[in-house]
Amino acid sequence: MKRRLERAGMRSISVLVDISNYVMLELNRPNHVFDLDRVTGGLTVRWACEGEQLVLLNEQTIALTPDCGVIADETGVESFAGIMGGASTACSLDTRNVYVEAAFWQPDAIQGRARRYAFSSEAAHRFERGVDFVDTVAGVERVTQLILELCGGEAGPIDDRITLLPLREPVRLRPSRVSRVLGLPFGEDAIEACLQRMTLHFVRDGNDFIVQPPTWRFDLCIEEDLIEELARLHGYDNIPTxxxxxxxxxxELSEGRRSASNVRHLLADRxxxxxxxFAFVERRWEQDFAGNDTPVLLANPIASQMSVMRSTLIGGLVDNVVTNRRRQLDRVRVFEIGRCFAHDAQAVPVPGFAQTLRIAGLAWGAAQAEQWGAAARPTDFFDVKGDVEALxxxxxxxxxxxxxxxxxxGRSASISLGGHVIGFIGELHPELVQRYELVSAPLVFECDLEPLLGSALPAYQTVSRQPAVRRDLALLVPRSTSLSQVLEGLRSASPAIVQDIALFDVYQGKGISDNEKSFAFRIVMQDTQRTLADAEVDATVDQLVLxxxxxFGAKLRA
Incomplete structure (x- = not known):
């Protein structure tokens, strides 16, 4: 018996323990042998009480919970039911009287309990998958027989209690369903032959088979379980693919809309x-890069430094720069498209949480890779502004x-499209540059992705054969006036003959007051049908000046 146990991968411990293990392997009936002299009063099966502890046979002490089944005597818990016995009633060389226990434990009452306490046992492995619950007494009789043969002694009476055994409902197996699931014709004769090979009892109900699962096959519960067995017997390699x-x-692809992939390729080309x-970020990032004191908290974060959901993409891009700088890279240009999360009571489809798809980019270091054709210079605001304009x-x-x-x-701006603010652009805050040890400030932009996916359709416009007239207009405006306001206003007020108004010079300094600046515009005028007269051109310029x-309180620069 010892040699058979060793060949099965189990070490010999003592004669009583070896007999218990031998019967478990022989009949697939886990059992346990108590030292009867150490048991106080009778044994009862119950759920554990809060605060109870048990020292197991492996010398591990566990704190039991109310969902753990136990076997207890008058003094307390003596065994972790269906998993492992307790050390206090374990058999030893001094044992003279024993009590043999064998039972059927429901898989639901055993599953996960051993793993919860970071150990496993042969009994738990079997009970978790289901053990034959018919004639449990046979296991006790076999243990008793071996004890009498190897140790001698006298057998006592058997106490057999039966309560709440599982109901094994018959399963209907339809040949049409078999053929549909397996994807090949499976005749009734073939199904009947396979069921007979598995020694499964069945009766016919028309074309269907009513199969009675055996008590030891807990994996046969529904029709698909039987179909899986048929596939196994038929041979997986014999099932055509x-x-x-x-x-x-x-x-249909709309010409007036582009995909996120197009946006990715555009930035990659630049x-x-x-x-x-990760969309999970540090809480400090939300304060640093979004000024967000109420981020979306994670109920079960995967790490302490990933405890909130991001509301901006800038933090991740700055972290990419920090990582690359540690690897001695001195030029980084990265972008990301991803969702940002924030509290919003009106949000859909998840009420209470906005999930905006955004795009952000960052440029740090030299404007161009090192080369002989151009002098090295750092990336500035207008480099990134040009990238956004191309976007x-x-x-x-x-x-x-x-x-x-x-x-x-003082070096940041909003990005507006169609009169709506869609994002921001600018240089990273000096405090953040110092905090993250970046040496120089990166330039970043971030905006909503959806407005960028709309694309205006090209419209046909007649190419004029008439000569174009160009006039330069220099205006003195207050320093607080922005170029975009003046340029947008002049374009909206210009008559139809004005084809373009473009800025070509900005001046501040000698010759003008300290609270003024000069904008110089080039105005291109042209008509498709006739040559413009000087009087008409001068009237248009005067209209724009007025x-x-x-x-804007502007005046002509002398």
Whole structure:
């Protein structure tokens, strides 16, 4: 018996323990042998009480919970039911009287209990998967027989209690369902032969088979379980493989809309690399980069430094710069498209939480990779502004001074499209540059993705054969006046013959007062049908000057 146990991978401990293990392997009936002299009063089966503890046979002390089944005597818990016995009633070389216990424990009452306490046992492994509950007494009789043969002694009476055994409901097996699930014709004769090979009892009900699962097969509960057994007997390699065929319709692609993939390629063409960062971030990031004191908290974060959901993409991009700088890279240009999360009572589809899809980019270091054809210079605000303008083409974005928690107070601006603010652009705040040890400030932009996906359709416009007339207009305006306001106003007030108004010079300094600045515009005028007269051109310029004087307090620069 010892050699058979060793060949089965179990070590010999003592004659009583070896007999218990031998019967478990022989009949698949886990059992336990108590030292009867150590048991006080009778044994009862119950659920554990809060605060009870048990020292197991492996010398591990566990704190039991009310969902753990136990076997107890008058003094307390003596065994972890169906899993492992207790050390206080374990058999030893001095044992003279024993009590043999064998039972059927429901799989639901055993599953996960041993893993909860970080150990496993042969009994738990079997009871978790289901053990034959018919004739448990046979296991006790076999243990008793071996004890009498190897140790001698006298057998006592058997106490057999039966309560709440599982009900094994018959399962209907339909040949049509078998053929449909397996994808091959499976005749009634073939099904009947397979059921007979598995010694499963069944009766016929028309074309169907009513199969009675045996008491030791807890894996046969529904029709698909039987179909799986048929597939196993038929042979998985004998089941033909049919590639799925999908009837796909070509979707209509709107010319007035582009995909996020198009936006990715556009930024990649401008020397940016895409990154994918975690949506779970540090709480400090939300305060640093979004000024957010009420971020979306995670109920069960995977790490302490990932306890909240991000409401901005800037923090992840700055962290990418920090990581690359540690690896001695001196130029980083990255972008990310991802969702940002914030509290919003009106949000859909998840009430209470907005999930905005955003795009953000960051440029740090030299404007161009080191080369011989151009002098090295750091990336500045207008480099990134040009990238944003290319991102929104053919639409025109408007930029206006604005403040953002993560950006330099005097070097940041809002990004507007169609009169709506969609994001921000600027230089990272000096405090954050110092805090994250970046040496120099990166330039960042972040905006909502959805407005960028709309694309204006090209419209036909007649190419004029008439000569164009150009006039330069220099205006003195207050220093607080932004270029975008003046330029947008002049374009809206210009008559039909004005084809373009563009800025070509900004001047502040000698010759003008300290509270003024000069904007110089080039005005292109042209008609498609006739040559413009000088009087008409002069009247148009005068109209634009009067508009600038009225709206912005501008005056002509001498």
């Amino acid at each position: 049919h590639p799925p065929v999908g009837r796909l319709a070509m979707p 020397d940016y690399q895409e990154v994918i960062n 929104v083409l053919p639409c025109q974005a408007a930029f206006a001074p604005a403040r953002h928690a993560a950006l330099h107070p 508009y600038a004087q009225r709206e």
